[in-house]
Amino acid sequence: MQLQFDTLNEINKYKNPLTVYKNISKLEWKNGDYGKQSWGSHIHKIAPYVGRIKPSFAHFLIKYVSKKGDTILDPFCGIGTIPTEAALMGRIAIGNDLNPYAICISNAKKDNKKKLKDLISYIENIDIKTDEIDLSNIPEWVREYYNQDTLKEILYTVDFLKREKEDFLLGCLVAISQGHRPGHLSKPCAWTLPYKPRPDDMGEYRELKPRLIDKVKRTYKFSFEKMSPMTIHFNDARKLLVDDNSVDHIITSPPYYNTLDYVTSHRLRLAIFGMHDEDEKKSLKNDLIQHFNSYIKDIEIVIKEISRVLKPGGFCIFVVGDHFKGKLIINTAEELTPVFLRNGFTMHGIVNDKIPPNKSVQKTTKNEKFERIMVLTKN
Ligand SMILES: C[S@@+](CC[C@H](N)C(=O)[O-])C[C@H]1O[C@@H](n2cnc3c(N)ncnc32)[C@H](O)[C@@H]1O
Structure with a gap:
């Protein structure tokens, strides 16, 4: 039976x-x-x-x-x-x-158990030490996309979030490191493919923390559903x-x-994530x-x-x-x-x-x- x-x-x-x-x-x-x-x-x-x-x-x-x-x-x-x-x-x-860029975003989607208010206060408390960042080993073509102070903030924070294994925040930051909206950190350029910014664009300073907080809020708009x-x-x-x-x-x-x-198309976000060596x-x-x-x-x-x-x-x-x-x-x-x-x-x-x-x-x-x-x- x-x-x-x-x-x-x-x-x-x-x-x-x-x-x-x-x-x-x-x-x-x-x-x-x-x-x-x-x-x-x-x-x-x-x-x-x-x-x-x-x-x-x-x-x-x-x-x-x-x-x-x-x-x-x-x-x-x-x-x-x-x-x-x-x-x-x-x-x-x-x-x-x-x-690595695809993995960064996949891992961000997996890391969804934290509360919005905790994430916001976590970002607010990051001590961004831009004086520790040396841009001389960052290729010229990457530097062209950013105001140099903004780029230092990005590079410090990416490294910090990697060490802290804050995958969701890291994914949000790598995401907003390229794009044409005021909430993005680069000089205006396309959101998917990194066409070069205009050469005459001097690049205004774009502060990282408020933009990262806004990105997290947008992604949590409907809060994360239950996931297996x-x-x-x-x-x-x-x-x-x-x-x-x-x-x-x-x-x-x-x-x-x-x-x-998949490499050339995502070269800017790959570079921000740490892969800029040819x-x-x-x-x-x-x-x-x-x-x-x-x-x-x-x-x-x-x-x-x-x-x-x-x-x-x-x-x-x-x-x-x-x-x-x-x-x-x-x-x-x-x-x-x-x-x-x-x-x-x-x-x-x-x-x-x-x-x-x-x-x-x-x-x-x-x-x-x-x-x-x-x-x-x-x-
Ligand atoms: C068509 S895309 C998949 C897109 C995916 N379905 C999505 O919605 O994001 C194909 C993927 O294969 C990956 N890929 C190519 N060769 C690979 C390999 N040897 N091992 C693992 N992944 C590889 C590429 O990095 C790319 O992300």
Whole structure:
């Protein structure tokens, strides 16, 4: 009798792949309020990231694939959209990425247990010792974005918050270190990509503390909702720090070929966070999977890792965009399908989601470009 009960439980443990595929095909995250960039918890809005997915997209993938209490891993979590949404939805969330700026923001989202009034008085009491900061080892191109007194305040406080392991405050500070609003600390420049500030802009002094306090208040506008445990690993997806057969589902949007450069796009915030040495950046670029010629080989190593950590029957939802070969658009999902099949996965279908032309990174061709959602399970 007991055996029969266990077997039934095993059968009901996972959702039907065909139903999951059909649900995803409804593209519900594109409708009504879900279609707006602003949908979702305020915690998603701490900082921008090139290649970030919409929180509503993460929400529906998590909802269709898993149930409360399941463990979800995103091996390429960026600024943590998928793990954060999973934790908000009562799943146990694990994120992983190699980009220090992305990890800084993911960790900020995880560090959400403190009271607003305590955070404010903590900021007020920081003794910012700008005389301890020597700007001579900060590259000229970074200094150009700031009033020098403001930059000293930023660098001192970043270092202080790192030592104190105040991840939420650190994420808020790195976030406001670049942007065009009065609440940002740089000379006016874009919030996502650090286009150079105007050369004739002398850069007024922008005091750090009131701006950081305002940022914290904005992020706490609706207070943090209850979240399940969330773990973030600063690590290579080819060698995950996760036990064998321990994850219920994988949901991820990996890099696809060299369509985005996660280092150059975030160079200013990376520099503020401590990575301004050219060799260090080169080495990070080398370690990230964004090289055209080795892409399939590198992703195959990740797929083997995913297969190691995923429980049999667990879902793997892989979201990839098309890429370009010259002027030809190549379907990345079709290229990856045989790689999954030879590594012990079953493919249940690929959902095609058309990318609106203004979201397309390269517009060198009239052909349509798609985001492809691969629905797979581990055998
Ligand atoms: C499409 S982005 C993911 C964005 C994420 N879904 C979000 O909403 O922020 C792909 C991510 O893969 C990361 N990445 C590239 N190579 C990696 C590697 N070898 N190990 C871990 N992460 C890597 C990049 O740093 C980037 O953050």
